[in-house]
Amino acid sequence: MELTERQKRIIQIVKENEPISADNIAKHLYLSKPTLRTDLTILTMTGILDARPKVGYFFAGQNFEPLLFEDLYEKSISEIMVPPVVIKKEATINDAVTMLFMHDVGTLYVTENQVLLGIISRKDLLRSTISNTSINKVPVAMIMTRMPNVVTLQEDERILDAGYKIIQHQIDSLPVISKDNPALVIGKVSKTVVLKHFIDEAMHLKK
């Protein structure tokens, strides 16, 4: 829902003068009270203003701007993606674990000249370290999930697509693939990145 300029102005007047009667709001705007009736009804129904009989209008919500489906779910993932932590395919499992802890991430992308070859998760590494794998010799290419078996995102997909894929495929991280060259990885959208987006939007609304 898009507020009109007049509705935004009314909210401002109420915030500065609460409690304030409809008559006085009308005076501030040099308009008649009947002209404002629909605006005041809308602002009250949406919970932005609160009206108390014989007292006047109050600013009711912390939520000045209404929650928008577009902002929450339909933004492009390019607005929230982060740089991936990458590793070479010749690196050992031991190297990978060290890198995982150094960067405090859950997933490493195995690349060669920015081309995505596969990904390695904490779970893959744990499976290797618990078994008798020679972690100082075996290269990550041996244990990675290999393309094209990796679930990826196109750079023009939406945040809802990212969240849906993460939940559906029970994965932690989605490599973002270039639209121009579908071999190249240009970013990462993890479970944390998507969740942080939803929480940031809420904190922003509560400000």
Place this chain on the structure above:
Amino acid sequence: MELTERQKRIIQIVKENEPISADNIAKHLYLSKPTLRTDLTILTMTGILDARPKVGYFFAGQNFEPLLFEDLYEKSISEIMVPPVVIKKEATINDAVTMLFMHDVGTLYVTENQVLLGIISRKDLLRSTISNTSINKVPVAMIMTRMPNVVTLQEDERILDAGYKIIQHQIDSLPVISKDNPALVIGKVSKTVVLKHFIDEAMHLKK
């Protein structure tokens, strides 16, 4: 925003008869057109209905119910929490890794008679398996994050609190603690559980 019964009825009439003029909506409801003016303005402004001059009203959105801050962020975490996978403090690191893979979870809660002693993450286990720890001998109690150093949730906290704690503390899982007995763990809220809630709400709105 809460729709009135009359507004819901108008939406129903428009859905079944679109395009339909304000006059005809009024006839359906045995009301006068001026009586409906505010309702139609509200339904149009919120994007639920769409009005085209000389044609009439259409049902505009896939989003019948507007996105509600309360539904998304202010529900109690007890509505989304799941049962935790628990392990005894005497279990070995090897037992813990096996259990993690068996249940396909990221975190185990170490408990004794439902009392929370600590938690163990994939990261904790990876740290142990990569070092020279005797994974068949060392009990999980040796490597767990111990209470009271575990970030927890009260059962009456909100979904926004859960998401905020997960992001702020960079953790994957929050044990839910009983309100009556703060030693007991009664559920789990993981990063996945919170993200799934946000995605489910969106899919529900798009239906």
